[in-house]
Amino acid sequence: MYTVIGDIVGSRSLKDRARAQQAILATLARVSSAMPLAQRLEPTFGDEIQGGFKTVADATLATLLIRLELHQLAHPSTEDTASAEPAPDLVVMRFGIGNGDVRVFELESQPIRQDGPGWHAARDAIDSLGRKPGTRYAGPTDSGWPAPAPVNAFLVARDGLVDTLNHRQRRMLLSALHGKPQKAIAEREGISESAVSQAFSKGVSAVRDAQALFGKA
Template identity: 35%
Template sequence: MARASAAVIADIVGSRDLADRSAAQEHVLHAFERAEVHAPAAVPAYAAVGDEFQAVYASVEHAVVATTVVGLSLPEGLELRFGIGVGEDRVVDATGTVPIRDGSAWWRAREAIDHVKQAQRSGRSRATTGFVPDGGSEEKAVRGLLLLRDHVVSGMRPRDRRIALAGLEEVPQARTAEAEGIRQSAVSQSWHRSGAAAVVEMLRQLEGARS
């Protein structure tokens, strides 16, 4: 039996209100490319219909790492929603520039992102990521992890996110401070106050899981 894949669907929040949608799409693709260093994709992210992006990962762990790095990498004012679905991924039409993919992983990813949209529109939740598994026992644990991650990352200021990424990429705090034009003590304070230290530790734990 083929191993299940983790399909990821992402879409830009409020894309119609963006001044430059083309530039926004480039930022998103660049963010996914940055995530490749930490969680290589089985199918690297590509632009699909409208302001939607799709990618495939070999495990849920790598999908969580990738979507976290993407969220941290986006510039201020640009936000994504994510749907992660576990199951079968297959190509149903390879004749076009971008192959058309289908399978239960995609049905579940679509269900997951639709649930996030509905919850946001109704005001029930500010979570930006949905998750639908293939019947495994990890559902509640992964959903809880994603809920906490979304809460922490959404509360970060742009500088906090840059500091988190620098820490993940093992950039010395002195160099980060110089790049940000602040003191090293301010970098250290952001690292702990914003939740960056906990997010980066989570990512490091997941990076080597089930590659």
């Protein structure tokens, strides 16, 4: 199993921690409904979340979807803000992905109580980031694919490219990852299809396609 641990970066700077936690719960629910899970996505203690996936591709995609969902909640489109309450603060997270066995002690507890090499690898991966946002992977180095070096090279490039996207482009990327066509994205954003096409050419399609190709590796 590929264990994912997420942690809020700069949580003390959040103006409303209760709303931030609500945003995290809403985000985990949305991502859980869109992806196959090996272990449920859930908050743990403090500012952390955890979950499990059958493939490294699903684990990396989940970290990207969580990041983009949180961003969309903080910076919604005009359509989303028409009758909604003010947006919550942007919650920024760092993620560690670990590969290895996980021993579950109490599946029905909330959060799940667990231990083992996979869980500790995810912890090592997130600790390697320090206090910076991003995603890192830790796993066996002598078992072929997925080796940590190429996975982390992909993650550094992917997350760096997402950093260059503006609020609207990140919402477009989230829609694209969910398979929405450009026409539907244009209608949601209230802009022309030509404007969406230009945004796709500036990085949106590159991230979407890179994530899809990584899933086939």
